[in-house]
Amino acid sequence: MEQETLQAVMGLIMNAGNAKSEAVEAIQAAKKGEFTVAKEKLETANECLVQAHHAQTELLTKEAQGEEMQVTLLVVHSQDHLMTAITFVDLAKEFVEVYKRIDEK
Template identity: 40%
Template sequence: MTIEEINNIACQIIAHAGDGKSYSMEAIENAETGDFKSAEENLKCSDESIQKAHEIHTDLLVQEAREPGCVTATMMLIHASNHLSTAELTRDLAERFVRVYKNVQK
């Protein structure tokens, strides 16, 4: 796999993870204003985006496991992995924030 191909794949991971993180942040904002229906919809969209990023990332891991050394760890790929981790953490925290806002507004 060429460096260009790896960096293109990394950009896909970054884009999907970024969307997931944005949806999570919107869910928190929705919950803060009491719009729990939108918050839940945004959490679902976040899940879908993060899942896409995760699938791409997992495909790279599987390729590396099958053929060690075929995936070069570029800075772009490292950056993409960081984005994915951050998006997953943000999603988990967003779900908790939505739950807390629901309890507070009861």
């Protein structure tokens, strides 16, 4: 795998992983009633997802321009990581809202 491609794949994995971690921390903060912290964690998670999308877009752009992309387990793993992170962040937003409603009662 070309070094530039490897960097993009690793950036995708790293940023997606960070997004998921921030989402977990958002849920934990909301569970404690720390909704300001939860909101900040979700914002950071979204920023990490944006960075992951940039890495993904870099890979997609190269392929669209005709560069051959070797599909390896690492590339598949990076895409899996991103999709899992997106789902997890979406669910974390819902959990935070549920904890807010519970706290209001």
